[in-house]
Amino acid sequence: MNTTHRQLVTIIAESVVEQKLIDDIKKCGAKGYSISHVRGEGVTGNRSLDLNGPSIRLETVVTDKVADAIMSVLAEKYFETYATVAWITPTQVMRPNRF
Numbered sequence: 001m002n003t004t005h006r007q008l009v010t011i012i013a014e015s016v017v018e019q020k021l022i023d024d025i026k027k028c029g030a031k032g033y034s035i036s037h038v039r040g041e042g043v044t045g046n047r048s049l050d051l052n053g054p055s056i057r058l059e060t061v062v063t064d065k066v067a068d069a070i071m072s073v074l075a076e077k078y079f080e081t082y083a084t085v086a087w088i089t090p091t092q093v094m095r096p097n098r099f
Contacts, residue, residue, distance in 0.1 A: 004096035007067035009060050011074065012038060013084040015053035024077065025060055028069035031099060033060040042085065055083070061091060061099045 009030075013021060018035065025033060037054040062070065067088050078084040093099055 001094070003092035003094055005064075006061050006091050006093045006096065006099050007064055008089040008091045009062060009067050009070050009086065010089065011056075011058045011070075011084065011086040012040075013056055013058065013078065014082050015056050017078065017082050017084070018056050018058075021056075021058055021078075024073050025058070025070050028062075028073060029066040030060040030062050030070065033058055035059075061093060063099070 009025075011021060015037070022033065022035075036057050038057045039054055060070070071086065071088065074084065074086050
């Protein structure tokens, strides 16, 4: 099997920033993404009352360069202002031109 190295960027954020996040990751070079609604608990506790709707999980598979750009934008625009966390997971893909 012939696979290529890419990065899976996963972002958990308040739903109020969904469209802004989409716009920003596309500007960084992401070609696509998946979004789902999530709930859970973290170091700040359980978010049982979210007036802006449920949290979102945005995932995108990108090159190393794009992953770094996305994380920089998150650090600059989101982490201090919104309930947002993110991580990068190395992954292998087929059809690398899609990512």
